Amino acid sequence: MTNAQGLAKLGAVLGILVFAFLPVAGLPAFYDSFFYLVFFWVSLATSWAILSGFAGYFSLGHAAFFGIGMYTTATLATKFEVPVLLTLPVAAGLSALFGVTIGAVVFRLRRLRGELFALLTLSVTFVIATVILNTPIDGGAGIFMSAVPIPDLLPTPTGTIYLLGFILCLATLAIAWTVAHSRLGMGLYAIHDDEDVAEAKGVPTFKYKIAAFALSAGIAGAVGGVHALYVGFITVSGTFELTVPLFVVLMSVIGGSRHWFGPAVGATFITVLLYAFISGGEAMVGRAIVGAILILSILWLPDGLIPALKKWRVRRAVSQPHRAEVAPVVPAARPIKDRNILEVRAVTKRFGGLQALAGVDLDVREGEIVGLVGPNGSGKTTLINVISGHYPLTTGTIAVDGVQIGALPAHDIARRGVARTYQIPRPFTNMTVLENVVAAAAFGGPSRSSKEIRDEALHWIGFTGLSGKEEVLPAGLNLHERKFLELARALAAKPKLLLLDEVLSGLNPTEVDNAIQLVRAIRAQGATIVFVEHLMRAVVELSDRVAVLNEGRLFALGAPREVMRDPRVVSIYLGKAYAA
Numbered sequence: 001m002t003n004a005q006g007l008a009k010l011g012a013v014l015g016i017l018v019f020a021f022l023p024v025a026g027l028p029a030f031y032d033s034f035f036y037l038v039f040f041w042v043s044l045a046t047s048w049a050i051l052s053g054f055a056g057y058f059s060l061g062h063a064a065f066f067g068i069g070m071y072t073t074a075t076l077a078t079k080f081e082v083p084v085l086l087t088l089p090v091a092a093g094l095s096a097l098f099g100v101t102i103g104a105v106v107f108r109l110r111r112l113r114g115e116l117f118a119l120l121t122l123s124v125t126f127v128i129a130t131v132i133l134n135t136p137i138d139g140g141a142g143i144f145m146s147a148v149p150i151p152d153l154l155p156t157p158t159g160t161i162y163l164l165g166f167i168l169c170l171a172t173l174a175i176a177w178t179v180a181h182s183r184l185g186m187g188l189y190a191i192h193d194d195e196d197v198a199e200a201k202g203v204p205t206f207k208y209k210i211a212a213f214a215l216s217a218g219i220a221g222a223v224g225g226v227h228a229l230y231v232g233f234i235t236v237s238g239t240f241e242l243t244v245p246l247f248v249v250l251m252s253v254i255g256g257s258r259h260w261f262g263p264a265v266g267a268t269f270i271t272v273l274l275y276a277f278i279s280g281g282e283a284m285v286g287r288a289i290v291g292a293i294l295i296l297s298i299l300w301l302p303d304g305l306i307p308a309l310k311k312w313r314v315r316r317a318v319s320q321p322h323r324a325e326v327a328p329v330v331p332a333a334r335p336i337k338d339r340n341i342l343e344v345r346a347v348t349k350r351f352g353g354l355q356a357l358a359g360v361d362l363d364v365r366e367g368e369i370v371g372l373v374g375p376n377g378s379g380k381t382t383l384i385n386v387i388s389g390h391y392p393l394t395t396g397t398i399a400v401d402g403v404q405i406g407a408l409p410a411h412d413i414a415r416r417g418v419a420r421t422y423q424i425p426r427p428f429t430n431m432t433v434l435e436n437v438v439a440a441a442a443f444g445g446p447s448r449s450s451k452e453i454r455d456e457a458l459h460w461i462g463f464t465g466l467s468g469k470e471e472v473l474p475a476g477l478n479l480h481e482r483k484f485l486e487l488a489r490a491l492a493a494k495p496k497l498l499l500l501d502e503v504l505s506g507l508n509p510t511e512v513d514n515a516i517q518l519v520r521a522i523r524a525q526g527a528t529i530v531f532v533e534h535l536m537r538a539v540v541e542l543s544d545r546v547a548v549l550n551e552g553r554l555f556a557l558g559a560p561r562e563v564m565r566d567p568r569v570v571s572i573y574l575g576k577a578y579a580a
């Protein structure tokens with residue numbers, strides 16, 4: 001633990017102690033109320049960020065979950081005389097259940113994110129508000145909480161509400177910290193950056209999004225339950241107004257919604273600022289200043305305050321020069337075995353009226369390198385996409401190491417030992433090189449301790465010549481390095497079958513030589529490789545066999561030189577290459 005971390009921990013413990021004893025310090029009730037509001041917004045903004053900041057599913061429906069919590073507590077406490085403390089877990093549970101139900105429908109539709117998700121969650125808020133308004137839950141009259149006994153945790157009611165808000169705030173921050181530092185958090189950050197790639201690397205994206213939604217909505221529900229006590233009189237218009245979603249977004253964006261502590265910083269800052277202007281009788285001026293701060297922070301700190309500080313620290317840390325790349329020493333290749341690792345049988349893939357794969361059969365043996373070639377549009381990438389589960393098969397079967405994988409989701413296929421790279425590198429853009437490879441190792445590879453995963457990631461970063469760039473973000477890498485990062489991520493999953501999609505395209509001749517040597521070194525470690533490539537020199541140098549696709553069918557298969565001399569192949573494919 002560094003000195004700075006030690007000081008931060010000490011500060012946090014002292015802060016918690018001071019805030020825990022504040023209500024019994026004899027301060028005016030105003031302070032209870034003011035700090036309660038800070039805790040309230042910190043909890044609400046942090047809970048919003050668990051789904052919308054971490055996973056990037058931008059919701060405008062936080063008032064719905066918060067409102068369900070408020071009305072649950074208000075209804076149970078007033079109509080059924082349930083003690084308030086007992087209503088809070090019910091409020092959290094109902095809101096979480098509601099979030100899970102929405103998620104179970106919405107998250108199945110792969111493309112429903114961004115503005116569509118935001119609008120959908122906003123509409124859900126209006127639907128709930130209408131239902132509550134027009135049923136006996138509220139009926140338009142509102143609910144008075146004045147007769148509800150406030151639990152006497154502390155001598156004064158305001159002190160008790162303060163304490164409940166404080167406990168919820170601490171619990172929310174503890175949950176956000178735990179998620180951010182867990183496998184769930186790593187998966188959510190990957191989903192945020194590129195959901196398809198996250199799934200292909202082994203992240204169970206649907207399950208993780210549901211978990212994030214449940215936490216986010218559940219916390220908002222509990223916060224709503226306590227807030228029902230604070231406001232005393234609950235109305236639909238006061239509960240489901242746009243202030244809640246807009247403020248939580250604003251607070252999270254200013255502080256940094258991808259960081260577990262960012263929303264807390266933003267919420268504290270905005271609440272204190274607004275309060276300062278309201279108490280000075282200048283509420284409108286306060287709102288205008290908050291708006292101006294938002295504009296400035298979007299322009300200069302688009303990721304928020306805390307991530308900007310982190311990036312600045314990382315930039316300082318990696319300012320030392322990058323170590324020269326050392327091409328891996330290639331050990332002797334292991335013999336190709338008789339066992340098939342990949343068995344593709346009569347695979348077809350149709351996109352609407354277009355038959356991209358029209359019945360492909362292909363066996364690949366353990367330890368083999370098969371080059372997949374063919375003219376543009378012949379179905380090479382589509383074949384990689386169906387083997388890796390990115391697209392479901394139309395018909396046919398695919399087995400990896402004897403296990404049928406054709407009907408499995410992509411993350412399951414990844415966990416069964418299939419790794420792939422992308423023609424255009426698709427790193428997780430907000431994660432460093434090390435975090436990218438660690439995520440691939442954690443989700444794609446076998447279960448290991450975090451130390452083993454980190455060591456494995458560092459090994460492959462070194463193997464692909466990226467040592468010294470561990471803390472760099474992908475935007476700081478050139479194309480060659482990004483392609484090698486793709487390789488490092490794929491290798492960190494310890495795949496049985498490695499699918500490489502045009503890893504050499506766009507590289508200069510020296511980089512191509514370097515990459516060819518690297519692929520040989522990968523095979524020498526026992527991997528089986530299928531690679532799509534247009535560069536014929538590389539295909540001849542690397543492949544044990546070449547498979548030629550044409551119009552979605554396997555057109556030729558055999559030893560590289562024989563296949564390339566086949567006049568039929570020359571006419572459909574190589575002829576164009578040689579003519580060029």
Ligand SMILES: Nc1ncnc2c1ncn2[C@@H]1O[C@H](COP(=O)(O)OP(=O)(O)OP(=O)(O)O)[C@@H](O)[C@H]1O
Nearest residue numbers: 351354355356374375376377378379380381382383
């Ligand atoms: N998601 C998709 N939706 C509709 N059509 C698609 C989709 N993906 C691929 N195709 C079509 O399927 C056919 C095969 O495409 P694919 O990308 O597999 O070819 P390829 O052999 O990899 O080509 P290239 O060498 O240019 O990368 C093409 O006609 C392409 O337009």
